[in-house]
Amino acid sequence: MQKNEFNRAEENFQAQNFHSALNHYYNAKMAQPGFYEATMYLGDCYYAMEVMDSAILYFEEAAKMYPDL
Secondary structure (H helix, E strand, C coil): CHHHHHHHHHHHHHCCCHHHHHHHHHHHHHHCCCCHHHHHHHHHHHHHCCCHHHHHHHHHHHHHHCCCC
């Protein structure tokens, strides 16, 4: 499920359907909580929608999961 959700999220993000992409990235993250890419891209979605507080939260969470970012 995680891979399908992530792929759907990517398609939606590329099409600038950020709300839909958020849902799919979130589902991918919930399916595998350590999936830092989904967490980082949640931040990208919020950034694209200019919701900076949420973007920063997810970017910081991703950085903690994968400090070499």
